[in-house]
Amino acid sequence: MEPKEAYQAVLKEVKKKIAGKEEVIEQMFIAIIANGNVLLEGVPGVAKTTMTKTLADVIQASFGRVQGTPDLEIRDIIGYTFMDSENNLQLKKGPIFSNILLIDEMNRMPPKTTTALLEALEEQMVTMGDSTLNLPKPFIAFATQNPLNIEGTEQLPKVLTDRFLIRIAVGYPSAEEEQQMLRIKEAESSVQVNKVLGIDDIIGMQGKLNSVKISDGIIKYITDIVNASRNDMHVVMGGSPRAEISFMRCAKARALVQGRSEVTVDDIKTLARPVLSHRIAVRSTGGIGVNGIIDGLIASVPVPQ
Numbered sequence: 476m477e478p479k480e481a482y483q484a485v486l487k488e489v490k491k492k493i494a495g496k497e498e499v500i501e502q503m504f505i506a507i508i509a510n511g512n513v514l515l516e517g518v519p520g521v522a523k524t525t526m527t528k529t530l531a532d533v534i535q536a537s538f539g540r541v542q543g544t545p546d547l548e549i550r551d552i553i554g555y556t557f558m559d560s561e562n563n564l565q566l567k568k569g570p571i572f573s574n575i576l577l578i579d580e581m582n583r584m585p586p587k588t589t590t591a592l593l594e595a596l597e598e599q600m601v602t603m604g605d606s607t608l609n610l611p612k613p614f615i616a617f618a619t620q621n622p623l624n625i626e627g628t629e630q631l632p633k634v635l636t637d638r639f640l641i642r643i644a645v646g647y648p649s650a651e652e653e654q655q656m657l658r659i660k661e662a663e664s665s666v667q668v669n670k671v672l673g674i675d676d677i678i679g680m681q682g683k684l685n686s687v688k689i690s691d692g693i694i695k696y697i698t699d700i701v702n703a704s705r706n707d708m709h710v711v712m713g714g715s716p717r718a719e720i721s722f723m724r725c726a727k728a729r730a731l732v733q734g735r736s737e738v739t740v741d742d743i744k745t746l747a748r749p750v751l752s753h754r755i756a757v758r759s760t761g762g763i764g765v766n767g768i769i770d771g772l773i774a775s776v777p778v779p780q
Contacts, residue, residue: 476672478508478680479734484671488533491666493526494659495652501732502643502749503530503617508680508728511640511721512596512616514581514753521645522656523619524579531575534672537611539570543580549591552578553601566603571595574611574674581618582631589635592616596638613677633712633756640721641746642753680731687727688737692779696743697722699776704755707772709763712756721750740778747773 476484482504489500503526506513515523531538541552554569570576581589595601599610618639620631636642648656659666697719705713726742751772752765763771 476676477734478683478731481672481676481680482732485530485533488668488671489526489529491668492529492659492663493522494655495648496522496526496645499643499645500526500530501729502641503527505725505728505732506640507534507613507615507677508731509640509684509721509724510613510615510681511724512618512638514618514620514636514639514642515645516620516642517645518647519621521647523645524577526645527575527577527617527619529668532668533670534674534677535670536574536613536674536677538575538577539573540577540579541570543578543583545583545585547584547588549588552588552592553595553603556603571601572608572610574613574615576614576616578616578618580621582620586632589631593635593638596635613674613681633754636753637715637717639753641725641749643749644752683731684724684727686736687730689723689727690737690779693726693738693740693743694723696740696776696779697726700743700747700772701751703772703776704751704768707768709758709768710755711758712754714751714754718750718754722746725750744773 482501485504486497486500493500503513507530515527517523528538528540541547550569552569552571554567554572556564556566559565578584578592595610595614596616599612599614601608601610616639701714701716701719701722703713704710704718707713722743723738725746726738729742729746730736730738747769748766751769755765755768757763757765757768
């Protein structure tokens with residue numbers, strides 16, 4: 476199954492459980508094809524968890540979940556070793572050993588625990604005692620994050636958020652979508668979500684990423700945007716080189732999902748907020764939000780001809 480056809484099949488199934496949110500679902504699927512971690516940010520109750528769990532079901536991925544709490548320890552995520560009744564060392568694996576890991580309310584976790592996740596998010600492996608264990612392939616973390624003015628949350632350090640391929644803003648539904656949501660909820664017990672893809676299908680689509688063409692002009696456009704973010708007067712810290720890699724991988728994945736073999740300028744413009752919004756640190760006196768800065772960059776950086 477081609478990526479475009481696969482995405483349409485996935486979207487059809489996920490929509491049985493979710494009202495609206497097509498753009499969010501597409502970006503989540505793009506991240507899966509690009510094999511990168513995702514920050515889902517939005518107020519409680521906008522279906523961040525439901526979308527992630529349903530998506531895992533539809534692609535037949537193993538699913539693990541961690542609930543962020545102030546007392547969460549890294550062993551609650553990666554697992555631990557213990558001595559059994561016969562004095563043999565045993566390994567109890569944690570929920571991180573899944574294809575898709577949902578870290579719910581990540582910004583409620585203590586800094587020590589979130590920092591310990593860096594190895595897993597970047598290297599797709601964990602260290603337990605003297606052993607280093609590889610995570611399943613693919614491994615993708617979806618971390619939900621409440622807005623920072625919600626009680627009990629902590630700001631995630633940029634060194635951690637930079638490990639996430641994209642940040643997806645999940646907003647409130649429209650009035651029509653809320654009405655549809657209630658109808659979906661009413662019929663929930665009778666709705667069956669079909670499994671339309673398998674892990675081998677996902678790995679196969681990930682393998683097609685390098686076959687998507689990206690011109691020298693688009694490459695320069697990406698680097699010009701990221702460099703401009705570093706020089707903006709309202710920015711303390713701009714996009715890292717990892718942001719440029721994320722741009723390229725996501726743009727190639729978006730091209731595949733839309734049935735194209737080459738990256739376009741529109742791919743870069745569409746992905747600018749998801750790729751950059753969690754990587755840019757804005758001056759507190761700037762008087763302009765991060766999305767406003769990104770929109771300004773897209774408006775000012777020359778488009779390749």
